[in-house]
Amino acid sequence: MTHALTGVLAARVVAPVAVSRGLEAPVVPGVAACLAVGFFSAAFPDLDSLLALVSPVAYLVGHRGLTHSLLMLPVWAALLAWLFSGFGRRREYLKPFFIVSAAALAVHVAGDLITTFGTMLLQPLSDRRFALSTTFIIDLWFSGIALAAVVATLLLARWRWPAVAGLLLLCGHVAFSALQHDRAIEVGLARAAANGWSDAKVSVVPRPVSPFNWMVVVEHGESYEVAQVNLRRTELLVAGEDAGFVRRLDAAYRPVAQATWAPASRFGLDQDAREIAQAAWDEPAFGVMRWFYALPALYAIQRTTGEQCAWFQDLRFSVPGRGTVPFRYGMCRASPSAPWQRLEMVGEDGRRPF
Secondary structure (H helix, E strand, C coil), X not given: CHHHHHHHHHHHHHCCCCCCCCCCCCCCCCHHHHHHHHHHHHHHHHHHHHHHHCCHHHHHHHCCCHHHCCCCHHHHHHHHHHHHCCCCCCHHHHHHXXXXXXXXXXXXXXXXXXXXXXXXXXXXXXXXXXXXXXXXXXXXXXXXXXXXXXXHHHHCCCCCHHHHHHHHHHHHHHHHHHHHHHHXXXXXXXXXXXXXXXXXEEEEEECCCCCCEEEEEEXXXXXXXXXXEECCCCCCCCCXXXXXXXXXXXXXXXXXXXXXXXXXXCCCCCHHHHHHHHHHHCCHHHHHXXXXXXXXXXXXXXXXXXXXXXXXXXXXXXXXXXXXXCCCEEEEECCCCCCCEEEEEECCCEEEEC
């Protein structure tokens, strides 16, 4: 919905002004039509979410792929313009609807690029995922600004400036979050220096509720140190039993000076566990997860009668206060000599073929 709202703003900025010539129909579509085209065009790229109905693998490989590609953007804009012009019957609408659709698609791609999931901008030539990681995937501030700007745009439909102002405010919010991103990087670099890790890699992931909430990950070899911090806070935020959902989420992020650094590892710390995890990780069938995971960490080693399972997760998607963590996958085998089977973890105990 947030994508669709930003599409309305982009459409109002680029929408041509309808001009009547005597008793003839307008030579360009009206503003209302352009706003509708912007709304639906900006939602269009996420039709690739339907790949989840095919299989989880199809979703991971295809989501934010072709429909989110800058290289394919003109193709999709032309297709949408043809569709919204009555399958090309209103030829005079093709060009303005192409411009509106292209602008709406562009703001959708930009809106995904600022999150951490990653967007394949160069499909079909490359499956590299680009991610600026400035903004949490559900940012209530971002959505609130977009909604308020759309309301103003609809109420003052004769003017472009409400939509322009709304987009500028959204850019300002993202720019402010980018500054906090750099501050969070400095926290990780300071931790790496304190540990004497000159070759450490620092990653930071935006977290919900506030642009000051971040997960800081210091990566050293196959090991991590992870902290949930609030860059502005000087005292712990206490969330009592009667605290609301938002406050409970927010309370997980500690002042930088009081940060708690938790260890994690790609293959675990126990040597026996490492051997199982390494074997599972290296399996060809697990290649799609090696491609998808940006911050892979061993979640658990499970051993039952003869069976061995190694479960992995991506630290990007482990959010304090969230009931379940998505994208937990693993490999299991009935015995050390049996073939591995690729599985998805469901909840904390369930599993299903992946």
